[in-house]
Amino acid sequence: MASQQSKLISDSDVTIVGKVTTAFGIKGWVKVHSFTDPMKGILDYKNWYLKVKGQWQSYKVIEAKPQGKGIVAKFDGIDDRDLALALSQVEISVLSSDLPQLAEDEFYWSQLVGLIVVNKNGELLGKIDHLFNSGAPHDVMSVKGYEGSLDQQERLIPYVDAVIGKIDLDAGEMQVDWEADF
Structure with missing residues (x-):
């Protein structure tokens, strides 16, 4: 046991x-x-x-x-x-x-869950609820609305270099290049 x-x-x-x-x-x-x-x-x-x-x-x-x-x-x-x-x-x-040590620009999914997500316009899109492998060549973040976000809509945002900006684990924030109406 x-x-x-x-x-x-x-x-x-x-x-x-x-x-x-x-x-x-x-x-x-x-x-x-x-x-x-x-x-x-x-x-x-x-x-x-x-x-x-x-x-x-x-x-x-x-x-x-x-x-x-x-x-x-x-x-x-x-x-x-x-x-x-x-x-x-x-x-x-x-x-x-x-766990193995990661490179400076790599993260474990568990480190990303709970981060707030802000787009380049400064709009708070929500908080990362979970990540998943969609079967596509990239992972996807489920970002759900929470207190202070634009709305309570769930957004599925691809975890790709073209979309993901600065990740600040200490501040609990991720910046993305993603419009609120996507």
Whole structure:
């Protein structure tokens, strides 16, 4: 099962890299939806943290591998289907300090979620709710209206160099070349 943590792990200590979807078979394996790119990147981490009952708990991955179009994993101490099912829809994270260092102009999606988005006209378009791979050659940001934004409309903005301007993580802001009426 989960190992005991002498230090409580907080949301700011981890980066979400996937989620358990459901059980796989009867011996405690789980199906995993990976948020990493490439999908198999999640397999580079052997200690995963699962958010169980509101707290991040360490789970040791005994074995994990690609299976069909997804990934399956086996955790230490999860030995039957009922224990595996109890982890359904639980987020998987790794310690942020274990992630590879990025170049100065690169960002993890988790760093961008929550940034406010302002266009070159100074109009507040909203806040980044999530990013996703649309199947196109670029990722897409879902920017949703919030307090102070032009409106409450959701905008889908491509994450491409021609659109993305200055990103200031400290200020919590991203500038984009995107008209409000797009």
